[in-house]
Every structure is written in structure tokens, then in C-alpha cells.
Amino acid sequence: MADTTTAAGTGVVFKGRMMTLTVLEVRETDSTRIEEQIDAQIARAPGFFERMPVLLSLPNSVPDLVALSGIIRKAGMVPVGVLDPSPEVREAAEAADLATMDSPARGAAKAAAEPAAASDAPVEQQASSQNADEPVSRDEPPRTPTRLVTKPVRSGQQIYARGGDLVIATSVSEGAEVLADGHIHIYGALRGRALAGATGDTEARIYCRRFEPDLVAIAGCYKVADAIEEGVRSRAVSVRLDNDNLSIELQE
Structure with missing residues (x-):
């Protein structure tokens, strides 16, 4: 029989990952109104929110976080x-068994406010200890070629371009979903869902010849069909992120 045991310390490994999470901003404390508004949002795109992990943002209030967590779970999110x-809010989060996280902007502000740690060695000594001829090693992120899809994306299908852009040469049907870590180009109609910048690239864009989506999203910021202006529907458009809001611009 094969030995399935592992050496001490090798069976569990902690690793860091950059992930995109949806932020649910709650601006009031009334649990009933919060639940009604969450349910109304989910009704527009029910499948999109299923088992979705969410971070809470509480800019103006401190609601009952235990009750709020229950509302979110009841709605199918995590x-x-x-x-x-x-x-x-940090104390309330700990009492509700929720994690607390700082955004990159807040983390940078904290770091800037802290005094820089003084080095024990003089500057001249530090400089002389480095080999000027030795090249500096930098880990460049891997580049993935653009993924090209030449057949229609039908209802129920999901296409994901991991690490790069996605080009759809035809159309995306209602009920289909296309995702890319970079840009998305659709040379036909978009009637399903398109999510660009899936790992958090806020510079990602969506380009489409005929814009009739169920939902579009960039870096976690999204718009559902009901929130899209009539003036851009069925037109050629580009979608970009502008200060945490999606901007949809005509390309004709």
C-alpha cells in the first residue's frame, strides 16, 4: 500500500492571491429597507449573485452586522x-465574525503616515554592498495571447479569457456569459453577460457592435439591463470604468 502521509509542514500551504470581490455599499441601518433593496437588485439578475462573496462598505452608518449578514446569506450571497x-465598525465586525480589510488606497495612506524605519547601516555602506554589475531580477506577469472565439456563444455557455483579452467574432446569446481578465471585443450582438477586468483591471474595456446585454461589468462594477440607458441599446458602444461607475459611450 502506498504511503499517503505527508511530511510535517508540507500538507498545508498558505498562498497570497489577488482576487476581485464585489463591494456592497450599505448607506442606512434599517434592516427591512436594506433587505428590500437587496432583493430588488438581485431580481434584475438573479443568477449573477448566486454564492457571490461580498465585502461590506459602511460609509455613513453602523447597521446590525449580525442581522445584515443574515440578510445577505438569505439572498444567496456570502x-x-x-x-x-x-x-x-471594526468592533462590530469582530462581534459578527466578519473579516476587516483595508483598500489599497487606505493601506497606502496608512503607510505614508508611518515614519520610515531607519536603517542601521550608513547609506555609503549600503551602496557599496550592492554589485552594480549584477542585473536586478523582476518577476514580470505572464502574458496570455488574446483568445479568439469564432462561433456564436449560446445560452448556457461561459467563455473565459484568463490573463488576456477576449474577441468574439460573432454574437453572445441571452443566457450566455463571456469573461476576460483584459478587454472584451464583440463583433456581433451582446445579449448575455460580459465581464471584463475579471481580476480587477480597472483599465479594461468592453467593445460591442450591437449592445443588448443582460449585464455588463468591469472590475466588479456592473450594470444590469434595467439600468442601461435606452439611447445606447442596440448600438455600437464602448464600456469603461469611470470613478467606480460604468460609462457607456456610442462608437458610431
Whole structure:
């Protein structure tokens, strides 16, 4: 029989990953109204939110986080933690067994406020200890070629371009979903869902010849069909992220 045991310390490994999470911004404390508004949002695109992990943002209030977590779970999502909490919110999050996280902007502000650690060695000594002829090693992120899809994307299908752009030479049917870590180009009609910048690239864009989507999203910021202006429907458009809001512009 093969030995299936592992050496001490090799069976469990902690690894860091950059992931995109949806942020649910809650601006009031009334649990009933919060639940009604969450249900109304989910009704527009029910499948999109199923088992979705969410971070809570509480800019103006401190609701009952235990009750709020229950509302979110009842709606089919998974509350992960609280983003950029105040000291009061941090205590409430700990009591509700929720994680607390700082956004990159807040983390940078904290780092800038802290005094730089003084080095024990003089500057001249540090400089002389480095080999000027030795090249500096930098890990470049792997580049993935653009993924090209030449057949129609039918209802129920999901196409994902991991690490690069996605080009759809035909159309995306209602009920289909296309995702890319980079840009998405659709040379036919978009009637399903398109999610660009899936791993958080806020510079990603969506280009489409005929814009009739169920949902579009860039880096976690999304618009559902009901929120899309009539003036851009069935037209050639580009979609970009502008200050955490999706901007849809005509290309004709």
C-alpha cells in the first residue's frame, strides 16, 4: 500500500492571491429597507449573485452586522468582511465574525503616515554592498495571447479569457456569459453577460457592435439591463470604468 502521509509542514500551504470581490455599499441601518433593496437588485439578475462573496462598505452608518449578514446569506450571497472599517465598525465586525480589510488606497495612506524605519547601516555602506554589475531580477506577469472565439456563444455557455483579452467574432446569446481578465471585443450582438477586468483591471474595456446585454461589468462594477440607458441599446458602444461607475459611450 502506498504511503499517503505527508511530511510535517508540507500538507498545508498558505498562498497570497489577488482576487476581485464585489463591494456592497450599505448607506442606512434599517434592516427591512436594506433587505428590500437587496432583493430588488438581485431580481434584475438573479443568477449573477448566486454564492457571490461580498465585502461590506459602511460609509455613513453602523447597521446590525449580525442581522445584515443574515440578510445577505438569505439572498444567496456570502458575506466575507468589511472594507475600510472605522474603529466602531471594526468592533462590530469582530462581534459578527466578519473579516476587516483595508483598500489599497487606505493601506497606502496608512503607510505614508508611518515614519520610515531607519536603517542601521550608513547609506555609503549600503551602496557599496550592492554589485552594480549584477542585473536586478523582476518577476514580470505572464502574458496570455488574446483568445479568439469564432462561433456564436449560446445560452448556457461561459467563455473565459484568463490573463488576456477576449474577441468574439460573432454574437453572445441571452443566457450566455463571456469573461476576460483584459478587454472584451464583440463583433456581433451582446445579449448575455460580459465581464471584463475579471481580476480587477480597472483599465479594461468592453467593445460591442450591437449592445443588448443582460449585464455588463468591469472590475466588479456592473450594470444590469434595467439600468442601461435606452439611447445606447442596440448600438455600437464602448464600456469603461469611470470613478467606480460604468460609462457607456456610442462608437458610431
